[in-house]
Amino acid sequence: MSAPPAVSSLVEEFERAAIATVATVERIPRSPEALNQALVRATAGCERIIFAEPEGLPAGLLAVFRADPRLIANPTDDQLSSAQAGVTEAFAAIARTGSICVRLRGMTAAASLLAPLHVALLRAENIVARPRDLFAAGAVGLAQDFVFITGPSATADMGPLVRGVHGPHRLHVIILE
Numbered sequence: 001m002s003a004p005p006a007v008s009s010l011v012e013e014f015e016r017a018a019i020a021t022v023a024t025v026e027r028i029p030r031s032p033e034a035l036n037q038a039l040v041r042a043t044a045g046c047e048r049i050i051f052a053e054p055e056g057l058p059a060g061l062l063a064v065f066r067a068d069p070r071l072i073a074n075p076t077d078d079q080l081s082s083a084q085a086g087v088t089e090a091f092a093a094i095a096r097t098g099s100i101c102v103r104l105r106g107m108t109a110a111a112s113l114l115a116p117l118h119v120a121l122l123r124a125e126n127i128v129a130r131p132r133d134l135f136a137a138g139a140v141g142l143a144q145d146f147v148f149i150t151g152p153s154a155t156a157d158m159g160p161l162v163r164g165v166h167g168p169h170r171l172h173v174i175i176l177e
Helices: 007-020 032-042 077-082 107-113 131-135
Strands: 024-028 049-051 085-090 092-094 099-103 117-123 146-149 170-176
Touching: 007 024, 007 092, 007 170, 024 032, 032 117, 032 170, 049 107, 085 099, 085 107, 092 131, 099 107, 099 117, 107 117, 107 146
Parallel strands: 024 170, 049 085, 085 117, 117 170
Antiparallel strands: 092 099, 099 146
16 A cells, blocks of 8 residues: 655645636645735625634634624624625545535534635645545544535536536635645
């Protein structure tokens, strides 16, 4: 059995595959300031942002961004329907397909599916080569409910390809290196 690919090669493969699915990807250093700057850039022009508190990121990493007055942590139905962006954590990603894995609990499901822009925060070391790697012994895949997200929502059921029919029009992944 061969050794698993290095994190840097998985990040590069994920980035290429995600961009091919029409997602945008940004790689940043893992610091509160760098993350805040990246989130402000990604959500420029958004007046309301649904924020799903991450489970796997250090609390201090989002300390600066949590002060953003546009954030809505506990939205009403009206706020959910009118938010321009949702920020969530992707607990894992698949390098080969450019897919992210998002938990389906709490505000994360709504934040990842309802707003026109989904911004996902991903730790570089949580990128695996293939989908089956999520389900290997000791991996996190079978221990929770989650969804694979590969690029922005799209369908061609009724003719030409249309984006954003049943989810976000845009997906932006911020990789924390």
